[in-house]
Structure formats: C-alpha cells, structure tokens
Amino acid sequence: MLAAIQVKRVTKSFGAKRALDNVTLTVPEGHIFGFLGPNGAGKTTMIRCLMDYMRVSHGAISILGRDARTESAALKREIGYLSSDMQLHPNWSARTHLNFMGGIEGRGRTAELVRKFNLDLKPKVRDLSSGNKQKLAIILAFVGNPKLLIMDEPTRGLDPLLQNQLYDLLRDFAAQGGTVFLSSHNLAEVQQLCDNVAVIREGKVVAAEAMTDILQLRVHLVNAVAAKVIDQADFKLKDVEVIGGSGKNISLKVRGKIDPVIKALAKYNLTDLEVTHAALEDVFMEYYQN
Amino acid sequence: MWQITFRELKDRKWSLLAYCLGSLLLLWIYAATFKSSQASAQQLLEVVKGYPKGFLDAFGLNNLASNSIEVYLNAKHFSFIWPLLAIILALSRAGSQFAGEIQAGTMGLLLALPLKRWQIFIAKYATGLLTIVVFTLISVFGIIPLASAYDIPTHFHVLVGAWVLTTLFMGTVYAVSVVVSAWVSDKGRVYAIVSAVLMLTYVANIIALLDDKLSGLKYYSLFYYFNTAEVLDTGHITTRSLAVFGLTIVIATVVAAWRFSRRDISV
Numbered sequence: 436m437l438a439a440i441q442v443k444r445v446t447k448s449f450g451a452k453r454a455l456d457n458v459t460l461t462v463p464e465g466h467i468f469g470f471l472g473p474n475g476a477g478k479t480t481m482i483r484c485l486m487d488y489m490r491v492s493h494g495a496i497s498i499l500g501r502d503a504r505t506e507s508a509a510l511k512r513e514i515g516y517l518s519s520d521m522q523l524h525p526n527w528s529a530r531t532h533l534n535f536m537g538g539i540e541g542r543g544r545t546a547e548l549v550r551k552f553n554l555d556l557k558p559k560v561r562d563l564s565s566g567n568k569q570k571l572a573i574i575l576a577f578v579g580n581p582k583l584l585i586m587d588e589p590t591r592g593l594d595p596l597l598q599n600q601l602y603d604l605l606r607d608f609a610a611q612g613g614t615v616f617l618s619s620h621n622l623a624e625v626q627q628l629c630d631n632v633a634v635i636r637e638g639k640v641v642a643a644e645a646m647t648d649i650l651q652l653r654v655h656l657v658n659a660v661a662a663k664v665i666d667q668a669d670f671k672l673k674d675v676e677v678i679g680g681s682g683k684n685i686s687l688k689v690r691g692k693i694d695p696v697i698k699a700l701a702k703y704n705l706t707d708l709e710v711t712h713a714a715l716e717d718v719f720m721e722y723y724q725n
Numbered sequence: 726m727w728q729i730t731f732r733e734l735k736d737r738k739w740s741l742l743a744y745c746l747g748s749l750l751l752l753w754i755y756a757a758t759f760k761s762s763q764a765s766a767q768q769l770l771e772v773v774k775g776y777p778k779g780f781l782d783a784f785g786l787n788n789l790a791s792n793s794i795e796v797y798l799n800a801k802h803f804s805f806i807w808p809l810l811a812i813i814l815a816l817s818r819a820g821s822q823f824a825g826e827i828q829a830g831t832m833g834l835l836l837a838l839p840l841k842r843w844q845i846f847i848a849k850y851a852t853g854l855l856t857i858v859v860f861t862l863i864s865v866f867g868i869i870p871l872a873s874a875y876d877i878p879t880h881f882h883v884l885v886g887a888w889v890l891t892t893l894f895m896g897t898v899y900a901v902s903v904v905v906s907a908w909v910s911d912k913g914r915v916y917a918i919v920s921a922v923l924m925l926t927y928v929a930n931i932i933a934l935l936d937d938k939l940s941g942l943k944y945y946s947l948f949y950y951f952n953t954a955e956v957l958d959t960g961h962i963t964t965r966s967l968a969v970f971g972l973t974i975v976i977a978t979v980v981a982a983w984r985f986s987r988r989d990i991s992v
Contacts, residue, residue, distance in 0.1 A: 488836055489989040512839040518992065522830025526736070532834075538728050539838050575834075 438497075439464040439583050439614035440485065445494030447480055447638075454480040456638040458494070462616055462631070467609050469629035469646075470618040471719055477638040478618040479519060482587050485616070486516055499582060512540065515581035519588045519618070521572040525561035529554060529571045533578070540579030548574045551600065565592040573601060584608065586617040590624060602628055622719060634719060656711045657687040657696055661703035669699050726840055729848035733822070734855060741856055744814050748807070748864035749871070755801050756871040759794055766792075780935065794872050795883045799957040803887070807864065808951065811895040816919050818856055819902030820912035822849045823985065827910045833992035842986040846907075850978065853899050861892045886960035887953065893970035894951045898923070900977035907985040923947070 440462035447455040455477050462468040472478050483489040485496060487507035496503035498510050523532060533545055533556070549556065552570045560568060569592040576584060584605070590598045605615050605628060619625050625632060626646065633643035658680070659665070665685045667677050672695050679686035683706075689696050693710065700708070734741075826832040835845050865888040872879045901922070906915045926946040933943035943949040950966040 483989075483991065486836065488833075488992060490987070508839050508841045508844075510839075511837060514837075516837045518833050520830060520992075521833060522992070523834070524736075524831055535728060535732055536834065536838070539726075539840070579839075 437464045437500075438462060439466075439499060440468075440616060441497045442481075442485075443495045443497075445481075445484065445491045445496060447477075447484055447489060448492045453638050455484070455491070458635070458638070458640050460633055460640060460643060462614060464614050465609055465612050466630040467605060467615040467617065467628055469625035469632040470616060470635065471622070471625060471632060472618075472635035476635045478635055479587060480638075481635065482518070482585060482616075482618060485585055486511075486514070512579060513582045515576035515578070515584045517572055517576040517584070517586040517589050519591065521568075521575075523560045523568060523571060526559055528557055528559050529563070529567075530556035532560070532571060532575060536575055536578045542578065543580040544577050545574055548577055548604075551604075552597065566594060566597065569593055570597065582613055584613065584615045584617070586615065588619055588621075589617055590619070590621060598624070654712070655689045655693050657685075657689060657693070657700075658707075658709040659685050659687075659700055659703070659705055660707040661685075661705050663703065665703060669702065670696065672696065672699065726844045726848045727851075729835065729845065730851045730855070733849065733852040737818070737852075737856070741814075741859060744810060744860055745863040745867075748810060748860070749867045751802060751806065752798075752864070752868045753871050755798055756794070756868065756875050756877060759797050759872075759875065759877055762797065763792055777935065793883075793958075794868065794877050794879055795887065795957040796954075798868065799953045803891070803953040803957060807891070808894070808948070810864075811860070811891065812898050812923060814860060815853070815857065815895050815899035816902045816916060818853050819899050819906045819919075820915035822853060823903065823906035823981075824909050824915045825906075825912035827990055827992060828912055830992045832990060836990060836992065843982055846982045846985045850903065850982075853903070854896065857892060857895045857899060861888055861895060865891055880960065883957060883960035886956045886962055890951065890953065890956045890962050890966065890970075893967070893974070894947070897947060897970045897973045897977075900974045900981070903981040904977050904984070907981040907988070910991070 438461045440460065442458055442460040445455055445458045446453060458477075458481065470478055470481065480489065484491050485498065485503060487503055490504065499513055501510055503510060527535070533542070533549075537543075537545060552574065554567060554570050554574065560571070563571070573589060576586065589605075590601060593601065602624075605617075609615055609630075617625075617629070629646050631643070631645050634641050656678075661683050664682050665680070667680075667685065670677055670685065670687060674690040674692075675696055676688045676690075677685065678688045687696060823832075826835070836842075838845075840848075865884055868884070869879050869881075898919075902915060902919045905918050906912070909915060909918075927948050929942040930946035930948040933940045933946070933949070950963075950969045952963065952966060956962055
C-alpha cells in the first residue's frame, strides 16, 4: 500500500526543548489516520511541520511521494488543511473567503458543501457563531479538490448533528481514495472514524497501529461474579490490575494476554463473566500515564 | 499570487483614502495661506537671522527668502508633518502585513495556499509599495491643482524631485519595518522597535546639526538624507541620498524576504 505521508526520524527543537523527538510515521493512502496525544505532546507541531509552516530540525517528511519542504507549494494544491485554531478574517464574509481561496486554488466541492452544511455566505465572519466559523473552515479545507486532508480537531465547536455530517464526509472522502490525517481529543470520535492511529507523548510516537490491533491487543476489562467470595490475592498477576469489586465480585484490567486471568478465574464457580475490550480512552490513558 | 495584492489593497482602501485626504487637506491649507505668509516672511527672516544655521536646517527655515510654494511647503509640511504621516502609514502597513497577520492567525490561510513563501512575501510587499506610491503621488502632486486654484505657480521638475525623495524615504521606512515584521510575531513589537530606531536617528541628526563636534552622527540618520530643503528649492537630489535610500531598500527587502521564507510560523 502506498504511503500518503511518510515521516522519517523527524526532530523539531525549540532551543533546548525537543517538541518532536525522532518521530517516524507512515500514513497509508485512502485511510483515515488518527493522531492522538495529551496537550503539549507535539501534535500541532507535527501538523505544522507537515504543512511546512515549521521546518524540521532533522529528518524528512514526504507527502504523496514529494518532499514536504521543497515541494510544499505544489503539494498544497493537493492538501486541504484545517488548523485547530483557524483564524478567519473577521471583516470578510464567508463568500469573500471562498472567492479568495477558490480564486487561487479552484473551487472544488465548495458549492456542494455550502448546501450540505447550510451555511449562510453573506454575514461577515465576526458575526458568525463559532459553529458556523468552523463550518466555513471545514469547507475551506475542501477548496481545490484535495487528495489529502490534514485536520487538527475538526469537530471542535460543531453540534452532534454536524459532527455526524462531517464523519460521513470524511468516510466518503476516504472511500473515494482520499487520505485523512486528523488529530483529536475526542477519543470516541477517533475510535469510530479512524482506520489507523498513532499516539504521541512528549514528542515521541509511543504507538502507531491499526485501530483494530490497538484495541484488541492491548487492554481487556474483566468483570466476574462467583458463587463464593473471590480472593483478590489470586489475581496478583503480571500485567493484571484489580480495579474494583469486593466479596463475590471482581473487576480487572488486563494488559496483554488474557489467558492467565481466565485460568485464575477457573478456580471459582462463576455465575457471570463479562470480558470487554477497553475503550480507546482506556488504551490511551495507559500510553499517556505510563 | 496577485489576488493577495488586490485583496489587501481592497481591504485597506479606506485607511489609504483617509491618509490621502488628510494630506490633501493640509496642502489645501498651505495653498490658501501661502500668499498671506509671503508678507510676513520678511519679519520672520529678521527674527531668525541670528539663529544658528544648523537650527534653521533642522527645522526647514533656511530658505525663507525664497518665494516659491515648494519652499513654503518644505518649511510647513515636508520637514515635519509629512514625515510623521509617512512613517505612521508605512510602519502600520508593514507591522500589520506580516507580524500582524501572524499574531491574528490569518497568515494560516495564506500559508495553506499553493504558493511559495517568497511569492506571498512579494504579493504583500507589492501592496505596501503601491500604497506608498499612491500616497506620495497625491501628497506631492496634489499641490498642483490646489495651488492653481489660488493662482500660485508650481514647478513640476521640483515636484518630481520631491516625489522621488519622499517615495524613497517612505520606501526605506517601510522596508526596514518589514524586516522587523518578518522577524517577530507581534505587530506591537514592530511598532516599538522601528519607532525607537527612527527616534534615535532623528535625535542623532538634530544633535549633529547643532554641535559641530558631533556632526559625523548625521551620516547614521535617515533624516539627514531626506533633504527636502534642497529638493524643494532646486529639484535636485544628491547622489548620496539616492544611494543610501536605494541600497537600504534593496538590502532590507532581501533580508526580509529571506527571513520570511525561512522562519517558523506558528499559526
């Protein structure tokens, strides 16, 4: 599978501080790629380097097979960008924004998206609600028929209905061969939308896997009810944590293989057993905290 | 790329119009008061004849005996009020075009366009230069119709010289301001840094004119080369002024373009 984005050993330093530390990433073409991390982890710096707003200190970034630094201008014809804090001109109307950007890049699907999002183009941006500003910023990302969307928290300020419209739009975009690279704090959103995910922490990528793998391989939550009192000492096992329960109930968080827990539970006459994959949030809390 | 230039000109047309109208209004006042001031020029000459030459040069009072409208404009307008207007306009444009847009975050829209950084720089810089040319054309040649309304003769070659010098002066202030604006991300810092530098060079020129021992300081002042007294009297611009302003503009522009093309922009 071709890579839409290839980041090779990228470091970005600000003086003595390393915002990105030897980051390597591959974003497959036609996928929706989630980029997660706590505040200050380096997500926005990574996105600014992809967009050539910032220049990397070491390493290389290639986008759609071209060097992101030297061919940045040509690449931007193929990239739709939405920053987390997209500032629009307060004295311009939405129509002026679209005319200006579309006049340089070509209009692409903007007319269709204006209808889809039901955006009034006449008012000046300073008179728009934050949700409508976000709608305009999303539509601007689609100016010029991009092949790759780079979006920093795209659903910020959108109501649930519009969030779902955006999810459909992104899925449709990916289904037609487009690639989406998005950062988000909304883990449920990433879980339902993304095919692949990477986690960045203190400037380093600590995980980069397919969503199915990351959810299945990492953490299980086990809730068991037995006919007699459960001795929690039986569950002092490697990578197993007792997170709740008392008496005949026990709740466990299992990192890695679940087999030793099943064997320990087999000593009890169980009346109920529930094993679930941890939500993405639990998985990422593991990465964030450890 | 020129859409950026066109859009910026459109966005800032009202402020440019205000500066141009303000300048025309001042020229009108000077045209209207020129003839009556001629009568009192002799009295003023008597008053200032004992003053040091440096003082007269510094405040544009060295050609009071001349009876042309251009010399009168130098004394009243081009030696103090016009430079102030020009500096404010050039500095505010330069500050808001680069550092101001980075500070406001709107630079992000431009950087997302399929344009090289230097193309964005040139497009914005062209807006600044066009603004300067329009302002200097109106604020210099605007005197021709206003003076003719009062039957006052004007001297076109003198005004051409004045236009070249004022354009070069304003262009220099703009280019130097753009260097600072391309370096920092806060337009307030641009205004503070450039104002401080201009203030220092102005004071240096005044000190150089008043004290012979420190006369070498004048070579470090932009205002020394902005010799409107000579230009508005004879239409002649010294080669030194042309060279200093021209070189400063070229060097500052190259440095600003280089810096803007290479810097990190956090938007």
